[in-house]
Amino acid sequence: MRPSSPLSPFPSSFPSSSPWVANQCHCQVVKAFKLFTPDDKVKAILVNIFGGIMKCDVIASGIINAAKQVTLKVPVVVRLEGTNVDKGKRILKESGMTLITADDLDDAAKKVVKAASK
Numbered sequence: 001m002r003p004s005s006p007l008s009p010f011p012s013s014f015p016s017s018s019p020w021v022a023n024q025c026h027c028q029v030v031k032a033f034k035l036f037t038p039d040d041k042v043k044a045i046l047v048n049i050f051g052g053i054m055k056c057d058v059i060a061s062g063i064i065n066a067a068k069q070v071t072l073k074v075p076v077v078v079r080l081e082g083t084n085v086d087k088g089k090r091i092l093k094e095s096g097m098t099l100i101t102a103d104d105l106d107d108a109a110k111k112v113v114k115a116a117s118k
Contacts, residue, residue, distance in 0.1 A: 037073055057088045075112075
């Protein structure tokens with residue numbers, strides 16, 4: 001499978017609900033969390049997703065699994081928008097994780113600034 005662009009981990013044609021895609025989402029979120037967590041200057045993480053092709057429920061599951069795998073030392077604010085957004089928000093809410101959810105980008109920005117200032 002060939003990536004859709006040099007920056008994308010996803011092939012140019014893929015079923016967005018496949019286990020391969022879910023695993024790629026999880027791996028990318030783990031990499032991002034591992035990149036940010038050692039830096040003492042990072043006070044909070046904002047995950048802002050507009051899922052047109054990727055489904056928000058798959059992304060939400062990837063975020064939760066990554067958060068369980070990586071020891072997060074800072075608050076994480078998650079804003080989801082797109083396909084299966086309600087399902088994704090429900091997955092985040094029911095996860096029992098201390099993730100902060102936001103309704104839109106403006107709300108997410110306010111919440112991440114507030115979380116970072118604590």
